[in-house]
Amino acid sequence: MRILMVSPECAPFAETGGLGHMVSGLTKALANRHHDVRLFLPLYGFIHPQNDWFCHRDIPVYMGQKVETCQVYEASQNGITFYFIDAPNYFKDNAIYVDGPYNGERFAFFCRAVLDSCRALQWTPEVIHCHDWATGLIPVYCNTLRSCHPISSAATVFTIHNLQYQGIFAPSILSFAGIPFSEFHSTSLEALGQVNLLKGALYHATKITTVSPRYAQEIQTTEFGCGLDHVLRFKAGDLIGILNGIDTDVWNPETDPLIPSHFTSNNLIPKEECKKSIRNQFHLPHTPAPLLGVVSRICWQKGLDVFANVLPYLLNNTQLQVVILGTGDRNLENQFRSLEQPFPNQVRMISQYDSELAHRLQAGCDLFILPSRYEPCGLAQLYAMRYGTLPIVRATGGLADTVQSLNESDETGYGFVFSDLHNDAIYNTVHWAYRIYNEKHNLFQKMQKTAMEADFSWERSSAQYESVYQWAFNQRG
Template sequence: MFDRPLKVLFISSEVVPFAKTGGLADVAGSLPKALATVGNEGPGHDVRIAMPHYKGIEGAAYRLDFPVFFQGRAETAIIRESGIEAHYKGEHRTVPVYLVDNHHYFYRDGLYMFPDEAARFAFFCRAVLEMLPRLNWQPDILHCNDWQTGPIPFFLKVRYRHDPFYHRMATVFTIHNLQYQGNFPKETLTLLGVGEEYFTPQLLEFYGTVSFMKMGILYADVITTVSRTYAAEIQRPEMGERMDGLLRKRSHDLYGIVNGINYHEFNPRTDPRIYRNYDVESIENKRENKVALQKEMNLPVRDVPLLGMISRLVDQKGLDLVAEVADRLLSQDVQLVVLGSGDRYYEEMFREIQRRYPEKVGVYIGFNAILAQRIYAGADMFLMPSRFEPCGLGQLIAMRYGTVPVVRATGGLADTVVDYNPATGTGTGFVFYEYKGDAFYHALQRALFVYREQPEQWRRIVREGMERDFSWARSAVEYLQLYQEALSRHLARAKVS
């Protein structure tokens, strides 16, 4: 352990509350706050955030600007500053957020899916590094997240290796979803300022492309992903997205830390979005949320098991298994509510299931944050039959609200949900292993049996899930320990005194 607070720059392409398309933004908006307020004594760790300044972000104050020599010309990087508030055990801190602005690259509708993605995020990474000496701030740790920040570890070890300002900076690279890799044509080498000698399988070449994800994995001091099981899964060919060999080579530097959830926001005792507040000592009040949810989803108010799903409607989420078991499940006395959007095929699939079972199925296609909380609070069970799930937040929120998860044992689902054991009466949910409809259906039947026939055991499962600690404070302590390990390794490798 180091005898001084750490200086950490958390770098992400999206951060709540400024910009969000998925779970990365939630992590980037929550973990830095926890890092700034827990796991240390005295003045606290100096944690800051860097992200792009997208069109639509308001309220960030001008801090400085400078040229970044990029693609043979000087591009202006404007640094704006805002902050997010962190509260913990009576302490209050503001985490600075540096927003990299450039009208050409970031003043657009939407965050991603543009033809010049490689240039946009290569520029962002260069601007972040060039910003630091101008701020006169030297982080100990640069915590990079997903492919958009993959060039940063590469730049440090190649472009900035002779600049003493950067020598002591260690890098941590977190893979949130290996499926999204940032693979671009060979010409991308010019954006990085290097020649064709780097276009080899041992360096940046990846099946005929230049991969930003590979850069992060190859050059970071330490690699993390968002659960221990996912860290193991991505080292196998079937889930390694063609990077399993590289990850196996770096297995000694690869760690899994489960994401947390914001216990201030996700608290059934105080949540203003749900119908009736409750906690582990007043679980009986949860029933009022169920009745109100049935009414809101135009379902009959009946004392039957109410199953909930909140999901991106994409293949990863195991929705083909839902289709396979739907008729067998809905022939029973149950109800199902679904909230989500995504592939049109799955949106129509759920609409069709609703048409077949209008008295049993409620579907909302789209995003509705208030309805999501009401499903977490009102459902009896929460379904996540995912094909793969790097971490998953839904099961953590569901347990926090006393809603029992039924999940497949993959990624973070395997690490966070304890399968109910009838011999001991312990567990926090119902788990299946094979990616098959019959396995999913059997887990559902086990859950329905305990719910209907063993109400005392069911309440025990609910209570055990609500009492588990999946707060960011717990995860932050693990990250701080890993930061110190990364810095020690970096200094040893670089032989910097």
């Protein structure tokens, strides 16, 4: 099948988090399944064309008020053709997203440039897979241009990665983009007097996916629907949740070049060397206590404010050591950092994003916590389990779909799950994990082995996406 991926992010070229990793992993898996997969991405200011990239010059882009041009750089990697839209007026910034209405114009241009570039390159996909609000105009274009643009016959699949981010702009963006003003109504792009790009995509896409089955159900409720739950209930027949996978070549404790010692589910002894390395780097004493890690954006969504409130009590009552890696809410970062002085042998806060250190923490920790208020899928808990680091999570979204909580009576499960986000729930669940590590270490190691052997590769998920593509193609045709 001819599949076109369109995304504002794709690792390793441009990424801010899970979206870029998901797009990269799924695209690679589909190429391995012998599809003709091509991917469009903006050429941001921080992406530098390589000498072997071919440049398609002066491609016309038919915006609403004028015809503009762009260049398209073409590169091949792992059986995938990558196209980078080079338009310095829109993407010279060294940032994927910027503030203000200009951000809407950037991605409106990107969406139209993708369609017009396919026409210029004389390649027509059967399915266009669009990711998040930044690509939301593509399904709209495909419906409104259907009689006059060859690519508009393609089926569109739109994936919601995080419903909170919707792409809301003034109505003037419609004339800029060349979208008929007749689409400015409540069952298309209009929302509270503004243009909502994600809402338009939901109404116009052939099929809709989210990144976990649980999240697909949650976003149809008032609590998690971010004002669009009525749209998602209306479109429920075209909505499906598919779990993200992880790239098991990149995240592999047997071969990972970023960790100091390699290990397997059958031989966890070298994992201790990874823990020693973390303790040495951050001057933590070597004790029998478990090491708990956080690798996350430091923000309200992740529930880390509640964890920060509970952490002093855990540190007072246990010998637990905690290393937190991430950036975000400065006040919350400082709250964690303030614990370093009263608990110098137990806490470290590292305010940065460091891919190598993320790998080393996933490999070197015994436990990992992600107490999210909501979590569309989450990849960090999957990485942790791949490295035998047992997750402590709240039962929401993809966390509920991927982490099976320990049942002590029959010794099944490979994580520690709680339901309500409050102080007592986090305290008790972390203390439970601490007790199992200290008092039932054989059970703890059995859980590690089970977690490492769970299949969260892209193989199963990519097969599900194949089915969705065929479903969409058959309906569009």
